[in-house]
Amino acid sequence: GAGVSQTPSNKVTEKGKYVELRCDPISGHTALYWYRQSLGQGPEFLIYFQGTGAADDSGLPNDRFFAVRPEGSVSTLKIQRTERGDSAVYLCASSPYNGDTQYFGPGTRLTVL
Amino acid sequence: AQSVSQHNHHVILSEAASLELGCNYSYGGTVNLFWYVQYPGQHLQLLLKYFSGDPLVKGIKGFEAEFIKSKFSFNLRKPSVQWSDTAEYFCAVNSNDMRFGAGTRLTVKP
Numbered sequence: 001g002a003g004v005s006q007t008p009s010n011k012v013t014e015k016g017k018y019v020e021l022r023c024d025p026i027s028g029h030t031a032l033y034w035y036r037q038s039l040g041q042g043p044e045f046l047i048y049f050q051g052t053g054a055a056d057d058s059g060l061p062n063d064r065f066f067a068v069r070p071e072g073s074v075s076t077l078k079i080q081r082t083e084r085g086d087s088a089v090y091l092c093a094s095s096p097y098n099g100d101t102q103y104f105g106p107g108t109r110l111t112v113l
Numbered sequence: 114a115q116s117v118s119q120h121n122h123h124v125i126l127s128e129a130a131s132l133e134l135g136c137n138y139s140y141g142g143t144v145n146l147f148w149y150v151q152y153p154g155q156h157l158q159l160l161l162k163y164f165s166g167d168p169l170v171k172g173i174k175g176f177e178a179e180f181i182k183s184k185f186s187f188n189l190r191k192p193s194v195q196w197s198d199t200a201e202y203f204c205a206v207n208s209n210d211m212r213f214g215a216g217t218r219l220t221v222k223p
Contacts, residue, residue, distance in 0.1 A: 033210075033211065035213075040215070040216075041215055041216070042117075042119075042203050042205075042213035042214050042215045042216045043157070043203070043213045044213075045210050045211060045212060045213075048210055048211075056209065056210050058210075059210070091156075091157070093157075098207075098209075098210075099145050099207050100145075101147070101159050101162060102147075102159075102211060103159075104149075104156050104157040104158070105156060106156045107156060
């Protein structure tokens with residue numbers, strides 16, 4: 001079946017702009033996760049959803065970052081007033097339930113100029 | 114703070130050599146443990162996982178890992194590596210949310 005998809009695959013923006021990154025999880029997976037991965041590092045947890053609600057958003061670095069999952073399927077990660085330090089690959093993963101195997105998408109490479 | 118440590122940043126081996134990658138974590142309580150692999154140009158995929166039961170788990174492509182609770186470790190092993198194992202390997206621990214180690218880059222020389 002279809003895996004996790006993320007759009008866009010690449011996003012280049014200017015400092016101070018607003019960006020939205022989209023994630024389409026595997027159908028039927030109730031848990032959805034966002035991570036950020038910088039070069040040479042492992043994925044850094046940002047937030048996870050159980051259904052429509054954010055079960056744990058402790059990894060969001062500051063209030064410029066926000067994520068939604070209004071219908072319990074597709075999720076959007078929103079970054080306001082982007083900074084050069086936000087440049088990274090943003091990964092999305094989904095799993096049947098929290099704690100189970102997470103299936104990762106290909107990521108969105110965000111570059112803030 | 115909860116953390117996952119991978120001891121080796123870059124490992125270089127010749128084909129047929131044995132591999133062991135270290136992973137230690139600092140969580141209390143029940144955890145689920147994972148090893149993920151990222152081949153060049155591909156996304157993260159699961160190698161193997163441990164939830165409960167036999168602490169020696171076998172995964173895809175001949176990889177295995179052993180959970181040693183007393184040492185808070187979950188080391189990855191493979192008896193004989195191949196050139197195609199060249200990739201980045203990540204240990205991950207899930208207690209309430211998933212935390213990853215920094216990764217180990219494995220280069221296998223043909």
